[in-house]
Amino acid sequence: MTLPWLVADIGGTNARFGLVTEPGGRPEAVAVLAGAEHDGLPGAVAAYLADHAGGVRPGAACVAIAGPVEGDRYRLTNAGWTGSVRDLGIPDAWLLNDFEALAMSLPYLDGEDLAALGGPDPGDGVKAVLGPGTGLGVGGLAPSAGGWVPIPGEGGHVTAPVLDERDHEIVRALRADGLDHVVAEHLLSGPGLSRLHRGLALVHGTDAPRLPAAEIVARMDDTLCAETVEVFCAMLGTFAGNVALTLGARGGVYLGGGVLPRIVERVRSSDFRRRFEATPTLNDYLSGIATTLIVAPQPALVGAAAWLDQRLSDMEYA
Numbered sequence: 001m002t003l004p005w006l007v008a009d010i011g012g013t014n015a016r017f018g019l020v021t022e023p024g025g026r027p028e029a030v031a032v033l034a035g036a037e038h039d040g041l042p043g044a045v046a047a048y049l050a051d052h053a054g055g056v057r058p059g060a061a062c063v064a065i066a067g068p069v070e071g072d073r074y075r076l077t078n079a080g081w082t083g084s085v086r087d088l089g090i091p092d093a094w095l096l097n098d099f100e101a102l103a104m105s106l107p108y109l110d111g112e113d114l115a116a117l118g119g120p121d122p123g124d125g126v127k128a129v130l131g132p133g134t135g136l137g138v139g140g141l142a143p144s145a146g147g148w149v150p151i152p153g154e155g156g157h158v159t160a161p162v163l164d165e166r167d168h169e170i171v172r173a174l175r176a177d178g179l180d181h182v183v184a185e186h187l188l189s190g191p192g193l194s195r196l197h198r199g200l201a202l203v204h205g206t207d208a209p210r211l212p213a214a215e216i217v218a219r220m221d222d223t224l225c226a227e228t229v230e231v232f233c234a235m236l237g238t239f240a241g242n243v244a245l246t247l248g249a250r251g252g253v254y255l256g257g258g259v260l261p262r263i264v265e266r267v268r269s270s271d272f273r274r275r276f277e278a279t280p281t282l283n284d285y286l287s288g289i290a291t292t293l294i295v296a297p298q299p300a301l302v303g304a305a306a307w308l309d310q311r312l313s314d315m316e317y318a
Contacts, residue, residue, distance in 0.1 A: 004058055019053055099131070129254040138153045
């Protein structure tokens with residue numbers, strides 16, 4: 001297959017691109033474009049190739065999308081882009097869900113790419129990955145005779161993972177404030193941090209200003225902001241435990257997304273791991289599963305490159 005290959009990770013806020021110049025290689029010429037500055041995926045790809053890749057014409061592409069994928073068609077969950085990957089005009093182009101791509105990166109991350117959050121070393125079995133960013137993504141990775149098989153999902157839209165009385169009070173307050181059905185993504189995402197802050201203010205009867213996620217995590221001297229991050233980490237632990245049980249992720253649970261790398265030590269010192277293991281019957285099962293934070297800068301591009309390399313190798317020897 002003609003090189004280079006294009007890899008992309010398209011989120012609700014940013015579109016990330018890179019080029020693979022040799023089989024098995026990591027992405028090069030990586031650039032991050034603001035999605036709002038482009039009217040769709042073809043325009044963003046054209047801008048990247050012209051402005052950051054010397055105008056090359058890729059022979060193949062793997063595009064990871066933050067939203068449902070059906071064949072060659074995509075729809076961004078938290079932005080307005082829809083269409084077909086065929087519109088890119090690249091001879092061999094495929095779509096993945098963004099967390100399929102992130103899952104594919106897991107066997108290729110090590111050392112400074114990762115930060116341990118508790119439990120034993122990751123095993124070799126099924127792996128799970130989840131992450132709060134603009135939304136809340138979930139995926140999995142299963143070993144197979146031919147390599148690795150990514151498992152897509154929309155687990156961020158399950159009902160909110162409430163456990164203790166404070167969790168329930170927050171959800172009740174948000175429902176009374178107009179949010180009829182509170183799902184996990186409503187609380188465990190960048191916008192979710194702001195919503196949690198609002199919910200806690202309502203529970204405490206405090207007239208607090210509405211703050212963006214970046215300001216909440218930067219204001220740990222503020223009692224309400226500190227409690228918001230504490231609740232966020234605890235709920236994330238429950239959610240991660242649910243994902244681990246659902247997928248049987250004995251190979252480890254990995255956390256990605258744009259929020260957590262900013263607060264690594266806060267997650268480590270929080271109730272995250274206790275809540276991860278808290279289940280009435282299988283806490284021993286969960287205590288044997290590693291939880292690890294991905295801190296590599298563009299892991300989904302690494303995963304898209306690995307998926308593309310595996311796919312093209314399979315085609316070559318078919």
